[in-house]
Amino acid sequence: MKKLGFIGLGNMGKPMAANLINSGYSLTVYDLKPEPVQELVAAGAAAAGSPREVAEKSEVVITMLTSSPHVEQVMFGPDGVLEGLEKGATIIDMSTIDPIVTRKVAAAAAEKGIKMLDAPVSGAPPKAADGTLSIMVGGKKEVFAECQDILQTMGEKILHAGDIGMGEVIKLANNLAAAVAGIGAWEAFLFGTKLGADPRTLFEVMSASSGNSWVLQTRIPYPDVIPNCPANNDFAPGFTADLMAKDLGLILSAAGAMKFPLLAGSLTHQMVEAAKANGLGHKDWSATCKIIYKLAGEEI
Ligand code: NAD
Numbered sequence: 001m002k003k004l005g006f007i008g009l010g011n012m013g014k015p016m017a018a019n020l021i022n023s024g025y026s027l028t029v030y031d032l033k034p035e036p037v038q039e040l041v042a043a044g045a046a047a048a049g050s051p052r053e054v055a056e057k058s059e060v061v062i063t064m065l066t067s068s069p070h071v072e073q074v075m076f077g078p079d080g081v082l083e084g085l086e087k088g089a090t091i092i093d094m095s096t097i098d099p100i101v102t103r104k105v106a107a108a109a110a111e112k113g114i115k116m117l118d119a120p121v122s123g124a125p126p127k128a129a130d131g132t133l134s135i136m137v138g139g140k141k142e143v144f145a146e147c148q149d150i151l152q153t154m155g156e157k158i159l160h161a162g163d164i165g166m167g168e169v170i171k172l173a174n175n176l177a178a179a180v181a182g183i184g185a186w187e188a189f190l191f192g193t194k195l196g197a198d199p200r201t202l203f204e205v206m207s208a209s210s211g212n213s214w215v216l217q218t219r220i221p222y223p224d225v226i227p228n229c230p231a232n233n234d235f236a237p238g239f240t241a242d243l244m245a246k247d248l249g250l251i252l253s254a255a256g257a258m259k260f261p262l263l264a265g266s267l268t269h270q271m272v273e274a275a276k277a278n279g280l281g282h283k284d285w286s287a288t289c290k291i292i293y294k295l296a297g298e299e300i
Pocket of ligand 1: 094
């Protein structure tokens with residue numbers, strides 16, 4: 001089994017790293033925060049003092065960081081991963097970041113004879129804990145094949161999405177669709193209930209009609225209509241508004257770099273930013289429905 005390194009032990013990274021340890025991999029870990037490092041050391045990992053040290057001790061380094069600047073810092077910064085990896089090693093970046101940054105890291109890695117996959121995931125922390133994430137992988141097919149065992153430890157549905165960066169492109173496209181659909185579903189609830197509809201009846205009818213969607217089935221504004229809905233628990237995440245705003249920012253930045261507009265995406269980004277400005281950044285992104293209601297003079 002290959003010697004692995006894992007950097008970024010947050011809500012997603014920590015349970016993913018724990019699954020690798022439980023599957024028998026020897027793992028060296030690093031995070032800016034000491035607590036998750038200590039927990040994983042107790043579970044059998046070795047701690048490193050920097051990304052470079054992780055890289056020096058690993059054949060494959062996995063990163064699960066917040067966004068593009070964090071990945072650039074960990075890869076290119078002083079004591080970064082690229083200083084420590086040997087020729088022939090592999091980077092698997094599982095963070096959701098700008099695909100343009102992915103390609104920049106991959107190009108710098110390739111100059112040193114280091115392989116790279118981008119492998120962002122879909123699924124919240126419970127799926128990370130169960131090892132049932134969906135993983136979209138960009139990069140050379142032979143590198144994808146070499147890393148299958150590692151990816152299967154963390155995910156259930158693992159898809160080769162194309163060349164380097166394509167995992168990120170497809171992940172971001174999916175989040176764009178989900179976020180825009182959210183605004184549509186929540187406005188439908190606002191409209192229906194303002195005009196007197198019962199939210200349960202509205203949910204039942206929409207579920208069996210053309211207004212149905214994944215967002216409708218998981219994230220409606222009203223509590224106790226569907227199980228496991230963030231509204232049942234004061235919008236506890238799930239996937240936070242902070243992360244959804246970050247992803248929409250990445251989407252608009254990449255579209256801007258390619259010089260084309262995304263109108264619904266821009267509006268949706270501003271709605272999620274409004275949720276953040278109203279103190280909802282750490283809530284599930286579906287708490288954005290509160291802003292839609294507020295604009296109509298309603299509390300939800
Ligand atoms: P998180 O903020 O909980 O974890 C990020 C971790 O990276 C933190 O522990 C932080 O301390 C660490 N970190 C940041 N900069 C660092 C550095 N320079 N060196 C070392 N460690 C550093 O985020 P998360 O929820 O685990 O998400 C990680 C990625 O996965 C994000 O890109 C997110 O968009 C994506 N994602 C999250 C979810 C979810 O439901 N949380 C679902 C799918 C995808």
